[in-house]
Amino acid sequence: MFFDVVENDGIIFLIAFLLISGVLAAKFSSRLGLPSLVLFIGVGLIIGSENLGFIYFDNAGTAQLIGIVALIIILFEGGMQTKWSTVRPVAFPSLSLATFGVFLTSLITGLSVYLILNVTLLEAFLFGAIVGSTDAAAVFAALKERNIKAKMGATLEAESGTNDPMAVFLTLTFIELITNDSASIWILIPSFFWQMGIGLLIGLILGKVASFSINRINLESSGLYPIFAVSFALFSYSAAASIDASGFLAVYVAALIIGNSELTYRYSIFQFNEGFAWMSQILMFVILGLLAFPDEVFQWSVILNGLFISFVLIFIARPVAVFLSTLGMKYTVKEKVFLSWAGLRGAVPIVLATFPIVAGLDNAEMFFNIIFFVVLTSALVQGSTISNVATKLGLMGPVTDTPHHSIELISVAKANAEMIQFQTNRENEVVGKKLYEIDFPNKASVSAIVRDNDLVTPYGDTEIKAGDFIYILVSRKHTDEVKKLLNAKKDNVDSYEDMGKKIKKEDKKKKR
Structure with missing residues (x-):
């Protein structure tokens, strides 16, 4: 034994x-x-x-x-x-x-x-x-x-x-x-x-x-x-x-x-x-x-x-x-x-x-x-x-902006809620708005904003900027509604891809 x-x-x-x-x-x-x-x-x-000679393995x-x-x-x-x-x-x-x-x-x-x-x-x-x-x-x-x-x-x-x-x-x-x-x-x-x-x-x-x-x-x-x-x-x-x-x-x-x-x-x-x-x-x-x-x-x-x-x-x-x-x-x-x-x-x-x-x-x-x-x-x-x-060979890409931070949630499963992490960009409709101007569901709360690796405490008059990481605690039944709200695009802002296409078209017109 x-x-x-x-x-x-x-x-x-x-x-x-x-x-x-x-x-x-x-x-x-x-x-x-x-x-x-x-x-x-x-x-x-x-x-x-x-x-x-710690181990003999064959x-x-x-x-x-x-x-x-x-x-x-x-x-x-x-x-x-x-x-x-x-x-x-x-x-x-x-x-x-x-x-x-x-x-x-x-x-x-x-x-x-x-x-x-x-x-x-x-x-x-x-x-x-x-x-x-x-x-x-x-x-x-x-x-x-x-x-x-x-x-x-x-x-x-x-x-x-x-x-x-x-x-x-x-x-x-x-x-x-x-x-x-x-x-x-x-x-x-x-x-x-x-x-x-x-x-x-x-x-x-x-x-x-x-x-x-x-x-x-x-x-x-x-x-x-x-x-x-x-x-x-x-x-x-x-x-x-x-x-x-x-x-x-x-x-x-x-x-x-x-x-x-x-x-x-x-x-x-x-x-x-x-x-x-x-x-x-x-x-x-x-x-x-x-x-x-x-x-x-x-x-x-x-x-x-x-x-x-x-x-x-x-x-x-x-x-x-x-x-x-x-x-x-x-x-x-x-x-x-x-x-x-x-x-x-x-x-x-x-x-x-x-x-x-x-x-x-x-x-x-x-x-x-x-x-x-x-x-x-x-x-x-x-x-x-x-x-x-x-x-x-010139095949190195831009430095990726990966957040080195995390938010841990305990026992959220019993509360039937989850934390959404979302990174904004210049195309998002919420960028430039203050939190009180955004029509979040009643059971959604902005818990934290990380900007340039610094924690920003969210208040009603906190303005959302491009590149922000927003953490939102939300009831699961309202998750899709919040994601749809966050992903909404501005009507007057073209995506980078669309901007690239427009520039190419303008260059072709100039060459003609």
Whole structure:
């Protein structure tokens, strides 16, 4: 009994140690200019059996399970943070990159693997399939707090959020072809369309169901709403995966719908998911670091082969895939160069690299070690230079005005009320008016105004200005009325888009 207690205490201590190490690694990663995943993996390598020797971990099946669950959480958080208005214009090119682009990348990389490694053509293409997709966890983490132009960020996020089905399909297909002599690629192709189509459908349905349920259910504690939302992420994946559809695509689509819906306790849900995603990312990369053995990963044969494959992947396969996948689309050469450079590899290839190990393939261990090295190379070379490359290509956007403040509400569910956060702009009808001049419903109260990061106490004669963050406590049955009031536009003020169109028309008239 004593040893059981000691073992359990040790596990709890270990989890605490991993999380503390991960948080500190994330803190120092921004100062060092390195992607946080590199330091997370480094923590796993250091505390593993060949260095400090705290943990001996070689269970690929367990690592695969932890990786899949963590990716669900990360995809869900990333999808909820993605604005549909930003993604919609780049939906088609992102889908092209996520399918045709992954296929081309896998094909070109696979051919290079066939030339330098003593493996069969099918095994080489399996390797290419595993590293063919960009990684959502790496891309989301790399783009956070970087002011990349919205079009570029949306394309990369949408691609990384939807390209996992293609990578998983190709990986499982080649494993099936290698292990089953009677398998045919022509029989397996229809399953890809099943995975994509049904995964998309399940994501759409459960995203709508989740949004409706979150708004309609009246829970006793506000802390239950984020858990309720996350449960739909896990349910979306399992519902799709149980019928051989793409669980990852279902999660991302459901998150996109939920995140772009009007939600009760929206900010509590978002904050919880952000913290949960960070925790999942830390544990996942540390576990993947534990799974790798430095003496095997950093031997000369792995390093040399890994550098060659990384070179092909970064400078040949990815650029060719990007330029061909976006052919005829409205992307400049500079934008295509940036999309090529920002195609980060991360957790997905390492998690997929465990599939051949679980399947018992002959060269599975060699593949895992080289893929691990390729991911580290991608993260170090590409991940640490994204901002510099974007700056040189002129693709840095304006500094985003994100409020670093929050208002916490306690036990509002029982009062059947919610807090609305709204940022004004020059087009809103309420701008320039004093609070007593705005016809708010009786059961609506302006609780706070944040202006230029300063708190303004609201009074009747307080004037609303453009850029203000207004916090309004309102009864739920009057929520739509308040939002309609806040979103009303001034009749005599054109939007920035309309102003831009007018300027272009005037320029054309002058040229004539």
